[in-house]
Amino acid sequence: MEMATVRQDGGGSGVACGENLTCPETFHPRGCPSVAGPYIVRPRVPEPPQPPAHSCPARRQHGAEPTRVKVGDLDKDVVLSCKEPPETWQLNGDPDPMVELVPAGTELTVVGLDLPATGNYTCWAHGRLLDTTFLAMRSTPGRLIHRLSDEQVKAVSCHAESYCGTFKCEWRALEHAFFRARIFRSGESPGAWQCTGLEQRGLVNMDFVEPGFCPFAEEMQPLVLELQALTRHHLFEDFRLRLFLRDIVRPEPPQNVTAWREGQQLHLAWAPPASWSHPHSYFTLRYRLQYKHHDGSMGNLQLETVQEIQLAGAVRQVRLSCQDPFANSRWSAWTPWKDV
Known part of the structure; x- marks a missing residue:
C-alpha cells in the first residue's frame, strides 16, 4: 500500500495515516481471519531471544531433516566444533571414515570437502554424545530450486x-x-x-x-x-x-455478484472479497466489469469504489475483477461468467 497517497475514509472511522501512526495493541482487523491472537504493532517491544537456526523440530527417522546444518564448498576445508573436547568423532556412525579429518581440541577440520565427507558428524567422550552437526555441500545455483534467470x-x-x-x-x-x-x-x-x-x-x-x-x-x-x-x-x-x-497484494475476485432487471435496466451488485482488509471505506477497491451482449459483442467498464451499477441493453453475461487503486497491485482473477 503506497501510503504517500492518502486514503480517504468516507465511513467516518477517524483513521488517519502518517509516520507516527500505530495500531492499537489489541487491534484485530475483521478482514484478517487467518491471523489469530492480539495484533502486535511496531515499534515492537523487546522479544525473547530467537531460537537457534536449527529450530525446526528434530526428527530421527530415516529421511527427516537434520537439526544443525553446516555448509561448505567443494574442495574447501570446513571446521566443525564440539561443545566440549571430545575423545572421538564419528561420521554417519562410522568412527573411522575414509575422509581426511584433523581433530584439534574442540574443533575438527574436514580437509577438501567432497560429497563422501558430508553427513552427520557426532563428537563423543566416555561413551556420551556431546554434540551433533550435519555437514552439507553447497550446490551450484539453480540445481535444486528452479530459476528463470540468474536473478x-x-x-x-x-x-x-x-x-x-x-x-x-x-x-x-x-x-x-x-x-x-x-x-x-x-x-x-x-x-x-x-x-x-x-x-x-x-x-x-x-x-x-x-x-x-x-x-x-x-x-x-x-x-x-x-x-x-x-x-x-x-x-x-x-x-x-x-x-x-x-x-x-492481489485481491481475490469480488463475491456475491447478483443481478436483477427492472424494465430495460439491468441492475448489478457485488461485494469485496471476504479476505479483503477492513474497513472497506478505508481499504477501497477499484472494479472492472466485462459484459457480453446477445449479439456476441462485448463491453468493458472500470468503476471506482462503487459496488453496484445499472446497464441498459441486451446484456446476457457479466463478470468482475478488482484491484487496490492506491498501490500498483495486480488485478484479481475474474469471477466466473454470470448469466443475467
Whole structure:
C-alpha cells in the first residue's frame, strides 16, 4: 500500500495515516481471519531471544531433516566444533571414515570437502554424545530450486490477498529436498524457521504471517525471506528475497455478484472479497466489469469504489475483477461468467 497517497475514509472511522501512526495493541482487523491472537504493532517491544537456526523440530527417522546444518564448498576445508573436547568423532556412525579429518581440541577440520565427507558428524567422550552437526555441500545455483534467470528474485513467487500481514510464497524444486524458510523485517532479528517436514519435489509453497504487521502504517523496511534447501544427498542451496507486502497484494475476485432487471435496466451488485482488509471505506477497491451482449459483442467498464451499477441493453453475461487503486497491485482473477 503506497501510503504517500492518502486514503480517504468516507465511513467516518477517524483513521488517519502518517509516520507516527500505530495500531492499537489489541487491534484485530475483521478482514484478517487467518491471523489469530492480539495484533502486535511496531515499534515492537523487546522479544525473547530467537531460537537457534536449527529450530525446526528434530526428527530421527530415516529421511527427516537434520537439526544443525553446516555448509561448505567443494574442495574447501570446513571446521566443525564440539561443545566440549571430545575423545572421538564419528561420521554417519562410522568412527573411522575414509575422509581426511584433523581433530584439534574442540574443533575438527574436514580437509577438501567432497560429497563422501558430508553427513552427520557426532563428537563423543566416555561413551556420551556431546554434540551433533550435519555437514552439507553447497550446490551450484539453480540445481535444486528452479530459476528463470540468474536473478534470485525469479526463483520464488509471493502474493498476499490483503493487507493482513499474511502471504504465500511458492517455488519449484528440481530435486527431492527438505525446505525451510523464515521472514523478518530488514534490520530486525530473524524469526523462527518454518520447515516442510517432508522431502518435496515440484511446486512447493509455504504460508507466512508477520504478527507485527500494521495495515494502517507505511512499510518503511522491506521483508526479507530466507529460503534453504537440503537434499538427502547432502546438497544445499539458499537465497534471500526482499519484498514489500504492498507490492505483492492481489485481491481475490469480488463475491456475491447478483443481478436483477427492472424494465430495460439491468441492475448489478457485488461485494469485496471476504479476505479483503477492513474497513472497506478505508481499504477501497477499484472494479472492472466485462459484459457480453446477445449479439456476441462485448463491453468493458472500470468503476471506482462503487459496488453496484445499472446497464441498459441486451446484456446476457457479466463478470468482475478488482484491484487496490492506491498501490500498483495486480488485478484479481475474474469471477466466473454470470448469466443475467
